[in-house]
Amino acid sequence: MTAHNTLPASSRELLQKYARTLDRMELQSRAPGSSPGMGRRPGTTTGYSVEFADYRKYNYGDDIRYIDWNIYARLRKLFLRQFKAEAEVAVHLLLDTSNSMSYGSSPKLHFAKKLAAMFSYVGLSKQDRVGLTTFSDHLHAILPPKRGRQQLSHLLALLEKSSSSGASDFGQAFKTYTARSTSRGMLVVLSDCFCSDNYREAFRCLAFSGFEVIVVRVLAPEELLPELEEGTELRDLEHNHLRGPVVNEELVARYQKRMRKYSDELSAFCMREGFPYVETTSSLSFDEIMIRLLEAGIWIKK
Numbered sequence: 001m002t003a004h005n006t007l008p009a010s011s012r013e014l015l016q017k018y019a020r021t022l023d024r025m026e027l028q029s030r031a032p033g034s035s036p037g038m039g040r041r042p043g044t045t046t047g048y049s050v051e052f053a054d055y056r057k058y059n060y061g062d063d064i065r066y067i068d069w070n071i072y073a074r075l076r077k078l079f080l081r082q083f084k085a086e087a088e089v090a091v092h093l094l095l096d097t098s099n100s101m102s103y104g105s106s107p108k109l110h111f112a113k114k115l116a117a118m119f120s121y122v123g124l125s126k127q128d129r130v131g132l133t134t135f136s137d138h139l140h141a142i143l144p145p146k147r148g149r150q151q152l153s154h155l156l157a158l159l160e161k162s163s164s165s166g167a168s169d170f171g172q173a174f175k176t177y178t179a180r181s182t183s184r185g186m187l188v189v190l191s192d193c194f195c196s197d198n199y200r201e202a203f204r205c206l207a208f209s210g211f212e213v214i215v216v217r218v219l220a221p222e223e224l225l226p227e228l229e230e231g232t233e234l235r236d237l238e239h240n241h242l243r244g245p246v247v248n249e250e251l252v253a254r255y256q257k258r259m260r261k262y263s264d265e266l267s268a269f270c271m272r273e274g275f276p277y278v279e280t281t282s283s284l285s286f287d288e289i290m291i292r293l294l295e296a297g298i299w300i301k302k
Contacts, residue, residue, distance in 0.1 A: 007286055011117035011159050018118075018286055025122045025290075028300045029089045029186050030212060055079045090145040090185030091123040091130040092211065094177065095159075098136035098168035100194050104220025104282050111282035112190045112218045113159045115289070119188055120155045122299065124148070129183075132158055135173040136166035145183060170195040170202035178209040187211040192218055193266055200269055213275045214298055217266070221283045223259065226252055 008014045015022070058067060058078035071079045093116050101109040116132060123130040124147060131145030132155050143151075143158055168191070187206055193199060193215070206213050263279065270277035278296045280289065293299040 007111070007114055007284075011114050011156055014114050014286075015117055015121050015156075019121070021286075021290070022118060022121050023125060024301055025299045026126050026302050027089070027091060027119070027123050027128065027186060028297055054082045056082055089123075089128045090183045091119065091128050092145060092177075092181065092185060092187040093119055093130065093132045094174075094187065094189045094191075095132060095134045095162065096136070096168055096189070096191030097134045097140060097162050097164050098166055098194075099164050100168065100192055101218075102164040104222055106220070106282040107164075108192055108218045108220050108282050109162075109164050111280070111284075112216075113162065115190055115216060115218070115280070116159055117156060118289075120152060124152050129185075130155065133177060134158070134162050135168075135177070136164075137169035137172055138166075139173055139176050139180070142180070144181075145185070168195045170199050171205070174202045174205050178205060178211070184210040185212065186214065188214045188216060190216050190218060192223075199266070203270075203273065203275065207273065207275070213273075215266075215270050215275050215277045216298075217277070217279045219279065219281050221281050224256075224281065226255065 008017055055068065055071070056079065058080050063080075066081045068079050068081050071077070095112060095116050097109060101107070101112065120130050120132065127147055129145035129147045130151060132141075132143045134140040141158055141162065143154055189203075195202070203213055203215070267277055267279070276296050276298050278292050278298065280292060284292075290299075294301065
């Protein structure tokens with residue numbers, strides 16, 4: 001892969017350009033085999049599939065199609081062939097579309113949409129079920145996890161029409177999602193994580209409900225290194241009101257200190273809870289995104 005390759009303008013163009021690379025990737029679930037199905041991940045139970053696992057004694061009522069008659073001919077005892085059950089993983093993508101996601105010379109929401117498209121493509125290409133829900137302080141559009149090429153078209157169409165609105169409220173949105181979701185599995189939150197509620201309890205709510213939580217934080221470069229003229233008035237994008245004093249050198253220094261502190265706390269929290277965590281900026285190239293996802297163990301290369 002070449003360095004410093006900028007992302008294409010749209011999610012569809014991104015997938016077309018990097019399909020060959022994405023085809024070699026797989027989402028790394030820490031708890032595979034959550035439900036038997038058509039996926040390619042080895043499950044933790046045995047069933048009838050294509051990969052032999054072991055033998056066990058035949059019990060009355062077992063399917064006689066799986067009796068090994070060669071063993072019977074030698075030992076005059078009935079043994080059943082067992083196979084590794086392959087299982088599917090449901091991938092739940094939660095995309096933050098609150099007002100703050102519109103910020104940046106390269107808006108965070110545009111970048112997060114491309115990340116969602118990449119996750120969708122990788123999951124569906126490995127026959128996982130993938131769904132997408134947009135949220136702010138409540139759930140907006142909901143596309144339940146399904147598999148297949150048609151699902152990718154639905155996901156991309158939803159991403160294209162999604163826009164930013166409202167203030168974020170992780171607690172309310174996540175609580176509603178856990179109540180409405182009929183399946184569990186890998187859940188990826190794509191957000192700047194600027195939420196007004198207690199994000200710790202919100203993420204724990206997802207984990208306690210049986211989801212395997214992954215946090216991908218999206219920031220704008222200007223949020224890390226603000227270049228603001230002295231005297232500039234700040235406005236809260238989420239609630240649309242002026243935010244305190246005008247900009248000066250001391251205020252910028254205080255802001256950067258608080259931003260670093262919050263980022264460190266969020267990262268440390270995710271590490272303690274066992275949630276894979278990646279921090280990105282909307283200026284990252286495709287190669288840089290791949291490196292971060294691979295290093296975090298969220299993706300693996302096959």
